[in-house]
Amino acid sequence: MVPDPLPLLAKVFGYPAFRGVQAEVVERVLAGRRTLAVMPTGAGKSLCYQLPAVMMEGCCVVVSPLIALMHDQLRGAEAVGIRAATLTSVDENRGETMARFRNGDLDLLYVAPERASSGHFRELLASAKLSLFAIDEAHCVSEWGHDFRPDYRLLEPLMDAFPDVPRLALTATADAHTRADIAKQLGISADGTIVSGFDRPNIRYSISPKANTNRQIADLIAATPGPGIVYAQTRAATEKLAEALARTGRPTRAYHAGLEPHIRAKNQADFVASEDMVICATVAFGMGIDKPDVRFVAHAGLPKSIEAYYQETGRAGRDGDPSVAHLFWGAEDFARARQRIGEVEPERQAGERARLQSLAALVETAGCRRRILLRHFGEDLAEDCGNCDNCLGSPDAVDATETARKFLSAVFRTGQMFGAGYIESVLTGQSSERSLMNGHEALSVWNIVSGEEVALLKPVGRALLLRDALRTNPHGGLEFGPAARAILKGEARVSLIVPAPREKRRRRSAPVAGNPADNPLFEALRERRRTLAKDAGVPPYVIFHDSVLRDMAARRPGSRAELALLSGIGARKLDAYGDAFLNVIRAAA
Template sequence: MTTALATSDLPAHSHNAVSPESVLKDVFGYGEFRDGQGEVIHHVCQGGDALVLLPTGGGKSLCYQIPALVREGTTIVVSPLISLMQDQVEQLKALGVKADYLNSTLDAETQANINDSLITGKLDLLYVSPERLMQYAFQQLLGRASIALFAIDEAHCVSHWGHDFRQDYRALGKIKSRFSHIPVIGLTATADTATQADILTQLNLNAPLVYKGSFDRPNIRYRVMSKYKAFDQVVSYVKQQEGSGIIYCNSRAKVDDLHAKLFRLGFRCAAYHAGMDSDERELVQRQFLNDKIDIVVATVAFGMGINKSNVRYVVHHDVPRSVESYYQETGRAGRDGLESEALLLFDEKDAARVKQWIEQGESGDRNHIELQKFAAMEAFSEAQTCRRQVLLNYFSQFSDSACGNCDICLDPPKMIDGLVIAQKVLSCILRLSQQASSQYIIDVLRGKQLKKLQEAGHHKLSTYGIGKDKSDSYWHNILNQLVHKGLIRVDITAYAALRLTEAARPVLKGEVPVQLAVPRLEFKPDKKTKQAPANYDRTLFTRLKHLRKVLAEENEVPPYVVFSDATLVDMACKLPVNRTTLLEVSGVGQTKLDRYGDAFIKLIDDYIHRDS
């Protein structure tokens, strides 16, 4: 590999004698590294390979962005999505960093200009897809440039054991043999033990530093509700939330239907899925980033490219296929560190459908892996102990103490002797010849006056009406619990008919006890009031947000690119009235101070002297 010839053009950064600590403060506006960041960054700056496992919002990007500004040459960042590249580059440019991306959306002239900037050393970071990095012509181009580092973002995609395996990532291990003297850093927020080991093998890292930070997102409150009237549950929940949110569904049809219903109710929302053309998707993403809409109803196609820091909640209308997917998607809430929530609506019919999709869509080892991962997701959904413990245990980060910030901890389930209740349900299923759906069984239990029941003679059954004192949603929850306990199963091949298992027989005979949880049927605000993120002036915070919005529109960038909510909260707490004190606010670096500082200082000073 040859070094680029010297030119009269100035390089992107004069990197000589620049320390990681000075870059952290002067460019990114932070006074100190988070746990583990400093060790990783210094290791990579000195030319070492690394694998970094940190949660979304945990500071992964800085682990390669700071070395990119310390080491000589251009850092090549591999990213799986165009939207992710665009978002990262936009934020870096706002900080004064020379960054760009190459992808298929750019015309030939633009691509040629970027290639020239790479060769002549005018870029600090260049974002590319895995396919482009492995192209022979592009590798020839790299051979003419000075390369500082290869950063493989979303590194779990390289692993066959990962929840989001991509064949185009599999070849990235060849980069280390082609450019053996250039350090490589892999980064991911979601990897279990098997996936971590496979990433190290596939990327051919040389004596890497492996840093695994805590996967805990303490600012996210986890909730699971039994899914019954999903739309009503979603509306009830969203009405009680503030700020932006994402609602995930597992099909395009559900996305379109839920979006249409929410839109008719007056919510500022939009749909997003792969069936829309690229211009439509781009518009939705821009509207969401710029706070023009509050809610995006989406398939999992949405979110990986979103670095919006002030998403306050994520709702899963349907159960995800793995804990990794759930963790990654819920991690899009609260990236600014402020209080956020994740709500999952869970139901056994959904679970049965997911298992059927996995069995029909995969084969061999991959099928077995996917089923194992979904079994872990079911276990999380059905947990009667601290959900954060279950989540962290999955990633081998065992915790003995409950978190105090999930639905189980805040409102522990009340357990009751459920033998008679279970016998009513099991007996009804048996008398319906194990051919009825959950709703039909509930109709019989509640003694509904329905023509179909009378025509079938089911109004004469001994179980007809024995549960009329309880609601449909109550019995639906009980049915789910009995499925969880292995007493009944959902036969998805027979129109979701409920069938008894062998374990049901001793229950019917009263030979074994059954413990059931009193059903949680509605979303209720916490008994415990949410703690404010800081002792700050909320009126001033509102005015700071308005100023941020004005400046964002003037500069044609999303509001969070100007300053995050967390930075505005810190301003409203510290009340800086000059450039020196504003630089002490977390998230304010020299570039943003020069670009936006005077406007915020004036607003704060006017607020203090005029309004107080």
């Protein structure tokens, strides 16, 4: 008979009940059944193996892809009293950890897939009782996933050597094809997959064309208190962005693989511990961060896929508080993405084109962004989300097909070798030495765009590149893509999104989660949390999330017994920190 997990859920983690599909996943694990759980970021995936690890006899082995992520998970587990350790190349206590494992003194052991697949590690596992294999970020096992790691393919033989040990694979990012591949690669039957909803309703999705990206992101930072991540596409771009955004007054750091290891580690540690820092990073940053209080994620360019976009934006608001995801894109981003697709293996190109088309649909839509995003993962919303820029701003769409045909005609008649700026100058009759020398002022497309139509040229150029009606050649000139012919023949329409006038926009400022009631007790509790976190050498959120402090400020518990009734306060944290926070509450009475 499967034991009741609720008493330990309350005692260890401080939660009175499970969320979402947690109960179903935990029940399967406790029953010894193999399971693949697909749950959105912030839905509590780690609890699905941490709670069984406390309840079951033996040690749960957690395979995780990044050292930083393992150490972050370790801090959280130890904070609630779980006996946990990591076995990584940077840990100096490896001998002690292996001894604790053999002696049965560990509930959780975190390792990387490279170590887990080694023969020496298999021998270590055979020396003690195992309770569970937990495979975190399980999409890394699939070549169809966006973060494929070959060493994940060696995990099934390892687990097969211990056939009586249940296995749990966890991921937040996998479409139906990837889910099937994960289950196959890890020896999990098709009926062992549990898919929670992919929706993250607390995240507000916004997408804008680039127009002075530094200024756009600076405006987002000014409107959004709290920590944030800005993703850039190159190492140099992260450093330039960090330098520019530092002028906003917020502490700012850069992060990329080219930094000296000690600088990279310090920048990451500073960000994890901060309550207001902005970090400008390549996509190398993020999977190793389990920071729950990230208030915004900005993309200063196009993500590599819609799965990557979902995962990267999912690093905002893991604590459930309101957060923002804002993507700034340019037509050149799509042009570069198509060039990259041409460089991958032929058998993968169709799938990559489909992913890029999904991103294009997300960028182009005048409707609900969340509906487009979730549809990619096989989920349909019953109604518009009410929490994306289009739902909040009610954009209009205009038919720009004729302008698009003029643009394409100008590209063709000038020889498919000039950039967008020159094409615009031809269409608007801007005479220059180049137009005279090339004889372009005698063309039928010379000066055929005027008045209000001029304002459509730049967005039309972007739309044609996005739709693959235009492509850029290696010299930056525009040439026809496969979608050009249908537009020129009138078989396809081109519509453009026109942002709503400012006075029509509703609730356009970024949502703020921190202290909406301006409660001085909440700020005093946060200050005490900072002090405790510094003394303990952990990030503030490891002590308590903001939501717990807001509960304290609103309910003002007067005793440990009353404090224990608040969600998120387990026995270990009550003993360690309860009196410190009760003293702050009493002082404010």
